[in-house]
Amino acid sequence: MMNGRLVSTLIxxxxxxxxxxxTGSFGVDxxxxxxxxxxxxxxxxxxxxxxxxxCFGQAAFFGLAGYAAVKLSPDKDSASLxxxxxxxxxxxxxxxxxMGALSLRTKGVYFIMVTLAFAQMAYYLVHDTPLGGGxxxxxxxxxxxxxxxxxxxxxxxxxxxxxxxxxxSLVASFVFLALLxxxxxxxxxxxxxxxxxxxxxTGFSTYPxxxxxxxxxxxxxxxxxxxxxxxxxxxxxxxxxxxxSGAVLIMIILGGLGHLRxxxxxxxxxxxxxELFKSEAVxxxxxxxWLLGLxxxxxxxxxxxxxxxxxxxxxxxxxLRRTPRVR
Amino acid sequence: xxxxxxxxxxxxxxxxxxxxxxxxxxxxxxxGIMGVINLAHGSFYMIGAYMAYALAPLVGGxxxxxxxxxxxxxxxxxxxxxxxxxxxxxxxxxxxxxxMTYGLILVFEELRSIVVGDDVHGVKPPDWLGGSIxxxxxxxxxVYRLFISAVCLALAAFMWFVLARTRLxxxxxxxxxxxxxxxxxxxxxQFLYRVVFAAGVxxxxxxxxxxxxxxSVYPGMGNQVLIICFVVVVIGGxxxxxxxxxxxxxxxxxxxxxxVVFPQAAGVLVYVLMALILxxxxxxxxxxxx
Numbered sequence: 001m002m003n004g005r006l007v008s009t010l011i012x013x014x015x016x017x018x019x020x021x022x023t024g025s026f027g028v029d030x031x032x033x034x035x036x037x038x039x040x041x042x043x044x045x046x047x048x049x050x051x052x053x054x055c056f057g058q059a060a061f062f063g064l065a066g067y068a069a070v071k072l073s074p075d076k077d078s079a080s081l082x083x084x085x086x087x088x089x090x091x092x093x094x095x096x097x098x099m100g101a102l103s104l105r106t107k108g109v110y111f112i113m114v115t116l117a118f119a120q121m122a123y124y125l126v127h128d129t130p131l132g133g134g135x136x137x138x139x140x141x142x143x144x145x146x147x148x149x150x151x152x153x154x155x156x157x158x159x160x161x162x163x164x165x166x167x168x169s170l171v172a173s174f175v176f177l178a179l180l181x182x183x184x185x186x187x188x189x190x191x192x193x194x195x196x197x198x199x200x201x202t203g204f205s206t207y208p209x210x211x212x213x214x215x216x217x218x219x220x221x222x223x224x225x226x227x228x229x230x231x232x233x234x235x236x237x238x239x240x241x242x243x244x245s246g247a248v249l250i251m252i253i254l255g256g257l258g259h260l261r262x263x264x265x266x267x268x269x270x271x272x273x274x275e276l277f278k279s280e281a282v283x284x285x286x287x288x289x290w291l292l293g294l295x296x297x298x299x300x301x302x303x304x305x306x307x308x309x310x311x312x313x314x315x316x317x318x319x320l321r322r323t324p325r326v327r
Numbered sequence: 328x329x330x331x332x333x334x335x336x337x338x339x340x341x342x343x344x345x346x347x348x349x350x351x352x353x354x355x356x357x358x359g360i361m362g363v364i365n366l367a368h369g370s371f372y373m374i375g376a377y378m379a380y381a382l383a384p385l386v387g388g389x390x391x392x393x394x395x396x397x398x399x400x401x402x403x404x405x406x407x408x409x410x411x412x413x414x415x416x417x418x419x420x421x422x423x424x425x426x427m428t429y430g431l432i433l434v435f436e437e438l439r440s441i442v443v444g445d446d447v448h449g450v451k452p453p454d455w456l457g458g459s460i461x462x463x464x465x466x467x468x469x470v471y472r473l474f475i476s477a478v479c480l481a482l483a484a485f486m487w488f489v490l491a492r493t494r495l496x497x498x499x500x501x502x503x504x505x506x507x508x509x510x511x512x513x514x515x516x517q518f519l520y521r522v523v524f525a526a527g528v529x530x531x532x533x534x535x536x537x538x539x540x541x542x543s544v545y546p547g548m549g550n551q552v553l554i555i556c557f558v559v560v561v562i563g564g565x566x567x568x569x570x571x572x573x574x575x576x577x578x579x580x581x582x583x584x585x586x587v588v589f590p591q592a593a594g595v596l597v598y599v600l601m602a603l604i605l606x607x608x609x610x611x612x613x614x615x616x617x
Contacts, residue, residue, distance in 0.1 A: 054422065102602070106609040108366065109421075113561040116554070117598040124595035242554060246429065253426045289441055295433030299412070302427040306419065306518050 009174075009261065016167055020160060020218050028233075030275065035166045036227045038267035041251045042173050043220035045263035048182060051213045052193030056112045057099060057119030058248050061092035061218040063240030064122055065225030067132060070140045070235050081146040081154065085226055092222020093120060093215045095122065099212030104207060119245055137236025140181040140229055156230050166227050170264075173220050177260055180216075187214055254301060256308025265309050273297055328587070331463030336583055342472045342541075344579020345479035349534035350552055351559040351571045352486060353527030357568020359519050360503040363413060364421050366428035369553025370435040371528050375401070375535020376544045377439055380448045390453040395534050398529055405528030409521045417520075434547070445546050450539040482530065483572060492569065499523060503566060526556055558601050564611030573612060 016035070020028050040062055047053045068091040073079040103114040126132030143157040156162050180186045191199040192206050199206050229235050238244070247270070255266020277283060277293035286292075305311055328336075354368045378397040386392045412431065416424050451457070452471040457468040490496035502509045502519055510516045533550075542548065559578055563570025578597055585596040604612065 045358055048422075089382065102606060106605050109358075109565060110561055110605055110609055111612065113557060114602055117558075117602040117605075120598040121595055121602070124592070124598075128591055128594065244551075249422075250426060250429055266497035289437045291433045292441075295430040295437065298430030299427055299434070302419075302430065303415075306423065313503050 002207060005261070006242050012264075013167075013171060016170075017164075020163055025159060028159055030271070032159070032163050032166050032231055033128075033228075034268055034271040035170045036224050036231065037248070037251065038264045039166075039170050039173050039227070039261040040221050040224040040248050041255070041267040042170075042177055043217045043224065043327045044248050045252050045257070045260060046177060046180075046189075046217045046220070048215055048249070049257040049259070049263070050186070050193060051210060053104075053210060053213070053216075054112050055099075055115045055217070056242065056245050056249065057115035057122075058217075058221050059240045059242065060099070060119035060122040060242065061096050061243040062225040063126065063220035063235070063237070064095050064226070065089065065092040065222030066229035066235045066239050067126055067138075067225075068222075069144075070138050070238060071131075073140055073142065073144065076142065079143045079144040081144045081156070085223070088226035089222040092225060093219040096214045096218020096221075097211065099218075100211050104210055104214075116202040116242060116245070119240065119242060121187045123237055123240040123242075126240060137234050137239060139234045140318030143230055143233070154321065162227075162231060166231075169223055171229060173223065174260060174264065177220075181260070185209070185212070208217045250298070251324040254298065254308060259308075262308055262310040268311055291308075329463075331466040332587075334462055335466055335468055336587055337580075338468060338472065338476075340580040340583040341576070342476045342579075343583055344481075344576040345476050345557060345577060346534055346538055347552075348572050348575035349479055349482060349558055350531050351556040351563075351569055351575055352483075353530045354556050355560045355563065355566055355568065355571045356523055357527045358560065360499060360523055361413075361417060362421075363416055364424050365413075366425060366553065367431040367435065368527070368531055368556065369529035369549035369551070370432050371401070371404075371549070372535040372538075372552050373439065373549030374404070374435065375532035376450075376539040376542070376548060377443055377535075378532065379450050379536040379539035381443055383450070394533070394536055397532060399534035401529040402525045403564075404532075406521055406524030408528065409524040413524060414517070414520070431551070433534045435442070436549070440546065447546075448544040449462065450544060452540040471540055475541065478537055479534075482533070486530075486568065497520075555597065558597060561611055562601055562604050564613040567611070567613040572609055572611030 006261045019031055023031075040058060043061070044055065044058045047055045047058075065088040069084060071316055072084060073088055099115060099118040101119060103111055127135065132138065143155070145152060145156065146154040154161050154165060155243050156165060181190070187200065188204055188206075188209050189202070192209060196206055201312065225239070228239065251266040251270045253264045253266070255264070256262035274290065274295055277290035277297075278287055280287040283290070283293065301309070305315075307314075350368065350372050354365060355369075357363055357365050357368070372590060375397060378400065379393060382396055383390075383393045386396055412427065416427060452474075456471045456474050459469045459476070460473075462468050488496075490499060498509065498514055498519060502514075502516055509519075555578065557576045559571055562577065563572070563574035577600070581596050581600055586593040589596070
């Protein structure tokens, strides 16, 4: 079973690596964006699926890191990737630490709403102060580059270079989280989700664990924010809006909570469903009302796939073998 | 700020707060009693506002006839929705409910776009409520806004009466604290839930219809009110009607006066308030059942 998962994951990575060879600039741009969403979805999966903390403020880490990427870059010169990327991730992690430190005092729906409140504060910080350039946002004129000893390794201004850098970041985030979840730290986080009381009774101080999960999640979401700012070349307050936090949450639920692959599958399913229902070739005049199709698809997935898209495989194998489904 | 301006802002705060209370009360009832996080609740408010616009020509333009027809349709809508979509969500995890009701938001928003279109519309208040009264020497205050506050207050009183003083309210409160026990006493809990849900939808629709002449009717109005109503619900304490009333008035005053006194920071004030209150009282101001 484990090998099957590994093979299917590798096939997925290979498909993504070969994708630019068979598609044009639109396809490359779409998948670049989707992979960035997948990175953010992975960061949220660490909080929601692993630790059981439903954070409704992921857009804040994502957006603040994006703003940091633009603000920290020099005006007329390329920033160096070597320090800009860690700096942006640090911004995401720092705000996550701040948000986590305070909001972890609350539980359940109250927790969801406090994380939303802190995210909205970040939104109004960039929306209403001169720092963020208001509703219009600010532009990143020169993209960062990576150099070693004067040789240009990577110029993120080129779509192909960016595509493979984003793919590399996605794989790195996935592998990092997969290893993390197998470590003692990751097991402890899972323990917090299943039964926090019992974790405390066995001698774990759960608060620092949850806080560390927040910081890591903020850093990974910050990676996504950095990549998004570099891809589009500008940032605006919409990156920090609660709609984005909600969309990321929807992606990981759609994919199936509790699995890293679920987060990635959810992000791709969400993006591809959008493109499908927007396509005039398939839906003609109704393509204008693509949200209707997306909404119905989401409702159908809740009704038919209670464990998310990741559960489809298991559902099928059990149907075929006619064995009872394990809950 | 002189006295007349202050008075006008107080009335505005009151009216905004009471309107929020109407929408939030349905949300907190549905959450407190059935344990369903209903993101689509803002859509009911939006549907109400659009009904006030679209139904009026059908019934000859009478404001109260439109209101009545809208209410009947809202109860039907709530009853059918509960039966078709929500009744199988009770046993599911909260996040599944979030996903489903998010899907419903998209569906309602697009159906609205298909049926009525994406334009912004105005709705006229009835003639006899269209005037304004003088406040001080220079200021006037529209009568219709006072009418909104009065409707909201009347409904709040009616809700209190039903929940606290009738047999139906008693079973609803009992159902909130222990579903199985109520069921084993021979009360049809499914029907009870359906009634509560329909009532919640009807109140939100009514709020939208009454608010339409003041706020105008525009796409996305439901989402705007949804988040602020969740803020009201958690500040007040989930499931507590009393808490929702107090929190809604608090938000109404903070938001309205915030816009006058600190226009640069008006948007964020409400969220700062919520964060402070929840850090001070992690279960909201009034815990349900207390």
